[in-house]
Amino acid sequence: MSITKQDVLKKYFGYDSFRPQQAEIIDKVMDNQDCLVLMPTGGGKSVCFQIPAILRDGLTVVISPLIALMKDQVEALRGNGINAAFLNSSLSSAEQDQVMWQAKVGELKLLYIAPERLFSGNTFDFLREWNVQLFAIDEAHCISSWGHDFRPEYRQLSNLKLRFPDVSVIALTATADRVTRRDILKQLGIEHAETYIASFNRPNLSLNVLPGRKRIQQIQSFVYKHDGQPGIIYCLSRKGTETVAASLQNAGFKAAFYHAGLPSEQRSKVQEQFLKDDIQVIVATIAFGMGIDKSNVRWVIHYNLPSNVESFYQEIGRAGRDGSPSDTVLFYSYMDIITRQDMINNSEQSEEQKELLHAKLNRMKQYAEADICRRRILLSYFNEAVEKDCGNCDVCRNPRTxxxxxxxxxxxxxxxxxxxxxxxxxxxxxxxxxxxxxxxxxxxxxxxxxxxxxxxxxxxxxxxxxxxxxxxxxxxxxxxxxxxxxxxxxxxxxxxxxxxxxxxxxIPISERKAKEEELAPKEKPKQEIIRDALFERLRILRKQMADALAVPPYVVFSDATLSEMAQKKPVSEAQMKAVSGIGAEKFRRYGETFINEIVAFARENTQPGTRIVKGMTYIETLDLYKAGYSVKVIGEKRNLNPVTILSHLVKLKEDGHAIDLKALIDDKTYNTIIKAAEEMNIRKEDPLKPLFELLNEQYDYGQIKLALAVWEEEMH
Known part of the structure; x- marks a missing residue:
């Protein structure tokens, strides 16, 4: 039976359904067609080429300017059981030779490569030997001089279609206006390719603009309220990053700065510490972030006004990539406008380019000064119609008078x-x-x-x-x-x-705070307290496992997956695989360990007469079964009828636990029940009363369920 894109999504990524447009794009790629994909950061762009790569024979080459992102994505793919590698300057010659050999012999499904490496030496000659089926061009806006992050080396990508006319191209970006989109298609030589534009709405991001006075004090207060939650602070200058980081360090926070003036070893070390949750806050210039695939960034602060809406939206998009609620804050003062204007005027850009940059800056200024829903402004910039206010920005929460x-x-x-x-x-x-x-x-x-x-x-x-x-x-x-x-x-x-x-x-700050306190719940319900405590317990376990494997914690499980786990409290394989983000490989690697932690938490926190984990009664039966007790003794110890114990064991078997059902029933009983079941054409899921009566009520419902479960198991 051929595997479908839905099968791949569930098996390797742990999701039951596609996000809007993903399935259509995958079908387009599978049909060997070119396309341009615009999806916001965290919107699921990678799945659009990763799933076709798994489904198709041959190699998918992913071109990305982001060396750090390659490493993260390859680690995440391998963690999901997918053969992937990257090829860039961070590898030794021997390591590069190993990757190239893997590509040649067909061991890889995806190969990430930097454009500099792609166009150096005889890489194109090797590509012809590697059975390349698809080129995926990430951060495609970098090819356009109209984009916000133009990179001249990307212009060479126009050679791809000339050299590989039969290999399809999928270009992907998180931010591009109409002019930039047209230019991307033209530069790549795929003018007639279909363009897919997903919604840019990220409702999980809270949008806030604050006056640029006493920024350091405001930031310290903000970080204190977000204790333990990873976040990024963007500054315009290198000196600014160092000043803000020092203020946070002096206040007792785990913070570090990052900018292009640091030695590469130090930048790599800081980035690694942030990825592994060893530091909470990274204060950086825009040199940091594009290469970060960290899904559990819970907040982003802009210390200074960004130069355009595209950059701003891409940078705040690094928060909440896992879909969980996240905060964004922009500090704004007129000084930022003057500084940005001076930077444009003093640049070596053409007058036409300067005019464009001033216009983009003005749109950013309009956003910062807005008295209407901020999300409406952002989405309209990307030509997306919005029907109503978002309710999750500072203007919506505190309407302006x-x-x-x-x-x-x-x-x-x-x-x-x-x-x-x-x-x-x-x-x-x-x-x-x-x-x-x-x-x-x-x-x-x-x-x-x-x-x-x-x-x-x-x-x-x-x-x-x-x-x-x-x-x-x-x-x-x-x-x-x-x-x-x-x-x-x-x-x-x-x-x-x-x-x-x-x-x-x-509006005085005291009134604002009073209003917020009035709206905020006074006391968390007991279930929320339990969920939060379990989430923290699972977060600590995730960090321990990630450190042991030398990978970032989000590679094990995302915050969104951990949150759902803490809410649903799965205690079986079936329950765990029903959690979004847990596929077959993730369960194989981590499932039992996390189930054991949830069970341990439940045992420590369950009071007499209460049950905080659904299915805990089955686990108690399982423990006694593993200890070697008979059905009768288990029933006595648990003060339960043996019929109930047998039902538990059948259910545990269905959930993937190692239960030898055949050993629980003698041959004579089994054969008698199954003979009668065959006569009546009854299966395990059918009502059992007719079979119970046919057997003259000599066998209880537990024995009948057990026999039918064994029968079904043997038939398969």
């Missing part, structure tokens, strides 16, 4: 004007509120007409409103002049009464 703030703006702008545009945030607030501190008096600011005109607002209110004015562009800031505020054309229009200003109403 706008008001006419023209007078407030005029007061602030007047204060800036009358101080000759020389004051920064703190001093301006002191002037508006009428504070008579030493600095205000020293400069004579207490004699200004604007002194005290804003005494009706608290300092934190003024800070919020001034930040909104700055972020909306109606005033400027000179970072090279001690952050002094400056007026612009819009400022002067407002001061003259020619332009109105609307701001979002300030």
């Amino acid at each position: 706008r008001f006419d703030a023209t007078v407030i703006a005029q007061k602030a702008l007047s204060g800036i004007a009358r101080t000759d545009q020389k004051v920064a945030m703190g001093m301006l607030i002191d002037i508006l509120r009428g504070s008579r501190n030493r600095n205000v008096l020293q400069y004579g600011y207490d004699r200004l007409p604007t002194f005290g005109v804003g005494h009706d607002l608290r300092g934190e209110e003024w800070a919020e409103y001034i930040s909104q004015l700055l972020n909306s562009g109606v005033m400027d800031i000179a970072y090279d002049e001690a952050h002094a505020f400056k007026l612009n054309a819009a400022s002067r229009q407002i001061l003259k009464g020619e332009r109105k200003v609307e701001l979002v109403k300030f």
Whole structure:
């Protein structure tokens, strides 16, 4: 019987059903057709070429710029029982020769290779000997100069179709707008290939934007609330990564920094520690992340504004790849806009390219300043229609109330004007509120007409409103002049009464917290407490097993799989394989160990008269059976009828446990029951009462079930 794509999905990956469009794409690839696939990070792109690779004869070559990602993906594939390898500069010559030999003799299903390696030496000549059936081009946006991560070496991939016209190509990316998509197809020479665009919606990601004040303190508070949960903080500069990491280390968190200026050995060490959950927080430039396949990243923070929506969405997509709830935070201030604009203006890009980069930056700015559902903005950027607000972003949770703030703006702008545009945030607030501190008096600011005109607002209110004015562009800031505020054309229009200003109403932090506490459950139900405790127990076991195998913990099981395991508490092979993400190979490697841990947890936490694990009664029967007791003695010890014990043993056999059912029934009883069953054409799943009556009620239901189970086993 031929194996189907559904069989492969279950056997090797442990899932019962495909995500939207995956099955169609696999069919297209199996039909030897080219295609372009757009799926968000964590959306299941890899399955689209990995399953065809397993189903087809020959080799699938995966071209990826990400050496670290190759290693992770190959480890995960091998962990699922799939023959895979990678070929890049991290391998010694002997190791590369071994991989190439495996490819030549047909031992591999998938080979991951960097574009530099692909186009070096005589690799193309070897490819002709390796029975290549499919080229999968990952991070395909790198081939387009319109994309956010253009890599010139990717342009050489246009040679693939020229050299291998009969080998199909599947190009995959997580982020590409319409222009970039067209360019990818053109550059790869597959202009007529079908394009599949999956939903970019990642509802498990919570989207939040916070004002860029006191970022370090906000981050420390955030990480404290996410104790033990791995996360990434992205910074614009190398120095920024080191500063933020040091602040977290000083606060007692396991954190490290990562940027391109570090020696490769140190970068590799930090990355390995993060992958293995030895450090909780990695503070990095965008040099980190593309090569990370870590599924249990629970949060991502952007310390600075990204340069475009594509990069932002790809980076936050590194959180919650396993589908479990995850948080994302973007800190935003007008300083980030100025910095990014300067970087673009001072770059060596063409004027046309600079114009494009400024436009993309402006879209990112619009997202950060939005007063409507943030997910709507992200999805509309990728041309995806959204019917309703998401309910899982800061705007949806705390709807903005706008008001006419023209007078407030005029007061602030007047204060800036009358101080000759020389004051920064703190001093301006002191002037508006009428504070008579030493600095205000020293400069004579207490004699200004604007002194005290804003005494009706608290300092934190003024800070919020001034930040909104700055972020909306109606005033400027000179970072090279001690952050002094400056007026612009819009400022002067407002001061003259020619332009109105609307701001979002300030909500004190205390009110926000009170609202959150009001909405939050006061006390977890007992079942949730048990589930969380079991999850932590399983997480520790996973870490121990991963360390022993020298692989990242998520290669053993993802957080989503562990969470479902903690909820369902499987105690048999059948129950364990019903957990999403557990296929035949994963169960063979880890199943019994995790079942034993769940059983041990249940025994330690079950109180008299309670049962926290479904099927625990069967396990208790199994323990006594393994100890060598007879059915009668097991029944006595458990205070249960022997009929019930026999039913337990039949069920345990069905669930994959080693039960010798034949030894539990004598030949005469077995033959009599089966002869009668054959006469009535009755099977194990049929009602047993007619058979019970035909046998003149001489054999109980336990014996009948046992005989039919043995009969069915022998027939197979």
